[in-house]
């Protein structure tokens with residue numbers, strides 16, 4: 001896989017494999033790791049940006065919120081958070 005870092009925001013129309021590759025690149029760059037594994041809650045979106053894809057989570061839709069050890073607070077689309085969890089597990093099991 002191409003491991004060169006791409007920080008461009010993916011289009012909302014990209015498929016799962018592209019989003020997974022994007023998530024993996026972010027994790028390999030050291031981003032997002034600190035908010036995984038410290039608990040997550042479901043909430044109702046007020047329109048914040050997703051920490052993974054950068055696209056706004058539509059108001060009223062379900063969002064996942066995480067709270068990192070350093071006090072960071074992030075919001076995700078449920079699908080983006082699921083991919084993040086899967087990719088991080090994959091990377092840390094090597």
Ligand SMILES: [Zn+2]
Pocket residue numbers: 050051052053054055076077080
């Ligand atoms: Zn997202």
